[in-house]
Amino acid sequence: MMFLVAVSRILTSNELSLSTFPTAIFQLTKLTDLRLDNTLIEGGIPLRISTLHNLQYLYLGNNSFGGTIPGSALSSLTNLKELSLWGNSLNGVLPPELGNLVNLTYLNANKNNLYGGLPPEYGKLTLLKKLLLYKNTFTGPIPDTWRGMTSMQDLEINVNYLYGGLPSWLLKMPAIKILQLGNNQLSGQTLPVLNISTAPSLKYLYADCNYLEGVRPKIDNITAALDYNCWENEGSLDSACVRALNCLNFQLAVSNGKCPVCPSGQHMVNTTTCICFRDPENSSKKLAIAAIVGGVVGGVFLLLLVVAFFIFRARKKSRKSQPAVSHPDYFQIENGGSTRSLSQSWEAPGGVHHFSIKEIIKATNRFDKANEIGEGGFGKVFVGKFPCGRSLAIKQACIADYSSETGRGQFRNEVSLLSRLHHKNLVRLEGFCDDGGQQILVYEYMKLGNLHDLLHGNVQGKHVTLDWYKRLEIAVNVAQGLDYLHSFAHPPVIHRDVKPSNILLDDNLVAKVADFGISKETIEMGTHVSTRPVGTAGYWDPQYFLRLQLTAASDVYSYGIVLLELITGRKAIESDGLEEDTNIVEWTRAKMEACQDALHSIVDPRLEGDYPKRIFKYLVDLALKCASFERQTRPTMKYVVSVLEPLLQEAERPPQRSSQSLSFSRPLSSSTTETKVGGTGSSKSTIRSDIEFSNLTGDTWDTFPTVASTRTEVPQRGQSPELEKPSSTI
Template identity: 30%
Template sequence: MSNHLHHLLLPLLLLSAVLAAADDGATILKIASSFSTLPSGWSSTSSANYCSWPGVNCDKSSRVTSINLSSKSLSGAISSDISALSELRSISLQRNSLSGAIPSFTNLSNLQSIYLDSNAFTSVSPGAFSGLTSLQTLSMSENEKLSPWTFPDLSQSTSLVELQLDNTNLYGALPDFFESMNSLQSIRLSYNSLNGTLPASLGGSMIQNLWINNQNVGFTGTLEVLSNMTQLSQVWLHKNMFTGPIPDLSKCTGIFDLQLRDNQLTGSVPESLINLPNLKNVSLSNNKLQGPLPKFPISVEKVTVNGTNNFCTNNGDPCDPQVSTMLEIASGFGYPVFLSDNWAGNDACGWSFVTCDSQRNVITVNLGRKALAGTISPAFGNLTALKNLNLNDNKLTGSIPDTLAKLNSLQLLDVSNNNLSGAIPKFSSSVKFVSSGNSLLGKSSGSGDGGTSNSGESGGGSDGNSKSGGNGKNSIALIVGIVVGVLIFVAVVCFVSYKYIVNKRYGKFGKMEGSDAEKGVVKNGAMGGGVNGYGGVPGEMQSQSSGDHSDRHFFEGGNVVISMQVLRQVTNNFSEANILGRGGFGVVYKGELHDGTQIAVKRMECVATGTKGMNEFQAEIAVLTKVRHRHLVALLGYCINGNERLLVYEYMPQGTLGQHLFEWRENGYAPLTWKQRVTIALDVARGVEYLHSLAQQSFIHRDLKPSNILLGDDMRAKVADFGLVKNAPEGKYSVETRLAGTFGYLAPEYAATGRVTTKVDVYAFGVVLMEIITGRKALDETLPDEKSHLVTWFRRLLINKDNIPKVVDETINCDEETMASIFKVAELAGHCTAREPYQRPDMGHAVNVLGPLVEQWKPTSHEDEENSGIDLHMSLPQALQRWQADEGTSTMYGDISYSDTQSSIPAKPSGFPDSFGSSDCR
């Protein structure tokens, strides 16, 4: 019987294998048909001998086990039928031009590796990577055209070793699932829009290489989880928004490359980092680090610690004792950023919240209403001359240190309205002790109602507080407290409901100015309690006088709040001599801090009802302080003073593009060469393209005009003065703009409807290109009417190419190569200023056109190279790597660096002409 069954099953199994192989043949044929260009040796009509097609491997049963078509210039899409190849173990399609959706590989239980890097995919199928239980490598880096998508479901891929998803438009938070990924060694998520905090499960992982650098907005929170990632070797966390101190890395002995620059890290550099045995490359620049300048051993080959750090000494010597004490105190609070922003070298008396006597001894520390968390450090006891300590209205926990009761000079201690607990030290009768609003302070543990209750103020005494007034009084107080609490709750609910109704009614794009939603009156006074945004400015940037009792507004988003008093000081009371420029929205002043740092202060027009609502201003500031890009001027801070609003930007000492183009003689500049002009145009295009990419994700946007395109010391362009993305009624993103008084840059559709899209920016950019070519302003009323409007006049000339040489700025030396470049830029300018928005390219196309023009040049002399500030001997990718290396990121440890200006290069839009004809000039 068993022999008969065996003979029966064998043919069935053979038949099943034949049918499965036939299915694989049909699937391969569908995959071939989905390619626009067939791989060499493939067929789209017959699957005969498909196992012998180049790049296709099969097992003995003719089941497809791998497809390898990397770098084959493929275009088209990947057929969704690929999920039918149940024996597939490897798919390699990297470095092609494939587009469309990345198909689903769901439940291909044998699939071990997926390589889809450097293609042009536009979306990821839902659940594309779920159920891949054998997956070891998922690599799809450099797919920057992908629509925003969240981190994939890899919870069942517990054998995953390598994950490469950098520059793929990921957004959102990381899942907290790494404790189950015991094999994961390398994770690369750089150049995306991820945010949130680092998951705690990373602490138990075996990850060696962690790259999450250059996020558009950035990860937040602390780096404490790193202390438990004992297998780490290369860590790239730069250009995020991490805060708090560098953790103890003594267990992470394998780290050789650590990139922490361009964050918000505070506190002293720990010895555990300095003494890492294998460390070769470390960057800490552009943080808020404190303490002495770290001294790394000679075994560390590259160290960068410059930038916005606030070290007390520059030679590695210890800090002044009082400064060291203040650092210990800051440690108890978790090293908040604003305490670092108030850093003043090696002198504790220079901090805005500290007052000293004539012998430079600290006598007052005023840290009330600073949103502090953490505990009160016993180090306060080292300030032996301390008389007044204000810690009121914070979120402090823990107990009051006994060391405070031993301060012989102490006269006032205010810890009211915190969450303190524990016993109260026995203060002298001469100490005014204020402790109300700490319900657990002074109560014995486990004593129902037997503990002592704290009074609002006390003159000291044996226990520092008065006794309870009895159970009756306590009951009355409890009832009153409940009633007050209910009333406050009802008031809050009513207020939130009102705001919701107002926003619902008036929040749509296109709301007229002066509506009820915008008539909230801002109370007078500088704002306090904020934390630092990107760039940071030392010293004054967060100062508040200790006697300031004005109302304060606390906005989210990591903002630098600057007092009006400081801004008056640094601009010489907004002196006429300090004016940098005037615009439709106010005057810009130059300022200089006490340490020589130069800033640009934009003082808005003072209007009683405000030209923008407080909510809009709050949201704009919250976003702008997080935007970081090499071609964008950093917003350093802001101030609200009554009806006034002021913005503080980094100061660009080389002046504006307009000054270099139109007023170079008056300002003593040399005229810009054509190379410099096109380099500036390219950098502007990159900066605006970056902002457009954020606009697609409902982040920010801005207007473009030459007065806001500033030149840095190295001639790379900077773009300033952002706006806020709005959501248009039809669901497309449009933006708020500040084009008042700059009619020459207005696109026709904006002039007629007031709506702004990215294509309005493209139009304005085209005007800038025309200015760069001709050396003429967008609107020049001194010229005859037929020539006064640059776009109209220039587009008329484009009908005949021979007209272009006649209108080129006379300061440009037009040799044959330069003229060819000018023709290309002129054509691009014409496309960008097409009357219909759909005929204009995206900014990525402008980058694509201008990039090769910059890359092709070779300097005629070393002097020329130095003047341009760019090594023109290098190709553009080499230059990008050099820039990144200069900023402290190593490229010498087996990893390719990517610039934060990488561009998507979209195809020309429908209706976009290849060249100009008379019909295009309308």
């Protein structure tokens, strides 16, 4: 068992590098937990794995395993509960024999080269809670037998070639919370209304980039992404999806009984279910042909290299003599149009539009100063007007040197990450541009700007009422967005720079978290990521600053600061005319301890005493708990949401004032810059007063263990994030 301890520790710190599967492991016949993620193992999954009869947890993700999945060997591990094979080069079909692993609760085979149909046999896996099969080339329908997976909470089969209807039973599965179905070839109509009655457990539905038709369903209490389908009266949005047929041609093909086109390199084997397989290959024949052709190709290739060298030199000299169109502090574009050579080999993620530099230049009127709407940590932000009539925000990313392979990879990873994040309280990525080595991200445009300007006076003539109820709504919006990043994004994301200027508001003052340019995706949220401090002074988690250890609790700390700003109207760091600036946490705690009417002394005076004291007392206690020095005493964002949502639901919305808007001139400080560094109104609320945040101990709040950094794909045993929101005691 000492070997098991050693392997677990080495894997957790990501220090183990292997080239082949260690055969000594097969001597550990009592092994129950084997985790070999991220160890660079090559070759096939050994059949001798079947000798480890006591295995309950097997993690082989993010390696270089090839060949097929040994179904018969794995199916003999009858005690297996969790199986992770993600991020390899496995091919072939998904073994139907895995349907015999009746104790399985978690199966992850995403990002491989698997093909064929989804196995109907998996309908017997009644304990399976999470099934991740996205980014393969599966074809055919969603098996009707899968309705037997009654414990399923998270089903992700997006980015495949699945064909057929969207079964209504799938939306009504008793435990289902997350359905990822986007970027497939699903068609037909769905339920006209999606709410707690028609889909009782469903929280998140992503079915964009399919061929769903009819009237777009009405959504209530479900986060859904249903764009780029074939809904009535919505026109064509095909340009944002990578698909062989547009809506009309697809519908014509289906009406004629034809199957959609197979993925590249595959052929149709069943025209009834439209399942495709790889073209049969004869390995020995391929090797013989390669040997014969190799010499010829090698000679031709050498000749082409010589010719290409001289052409390159000639073009380089020619380009030096050509002037360039430049934009100050932004980027340079060579004459002759756009250059896509750097990204030709990259398959951009579905659901985001690949803009050309010409489109960006035209939309911004050549980056006219009049179109500049702000400046983020990585460059200026412009608003662009596109031919479709939409206005979008255009931001320079500057993530890395795009001329290097590493830089291109970092930018592409950022685009891939952002394209997977879909939530009503996150600013949506609409597209990107990497022409000529540029790094431009295109987001939805948030007309009312950011929360920092609304709170601290720089609103440029906008008249917006930010009463106590709207502040509570904003607090809930931001918490929901961060909870999604921590609990539902795959892999989870730590924002690292949560602050009011990164919280944008739409026309209805719905808040959305923005600016993931310095975010960190982390596979395991229960551990830390070692990294240098990045962010903004005043919002830094002190543990992050002192120990260079980043966890989700770091975002919780920053959220606590934002919540205090909403309550007090003060900035995170502000001067009271003393020699030293005052931190908002220290200021609030001092006021709460020293003042007789403590709450009234800290609440934003611009509210003029018009706020429910009981609710605001809860908010202050919660904010201070989030901003605790020790991360173990901070709540999780999931807990924060579970506390705030009932407060908002039970609070009574104040009447709208038609003739009066709050003045956002800043009485306490005239400065609106941020430091960048490496009352008495009575409440009519029905909230019960049986909660006291100040009495909560570290055991009551979810904690974040400080263990070594890990790249494991899923949480460690016993630490899987619970999908069900905890019930509030309020």
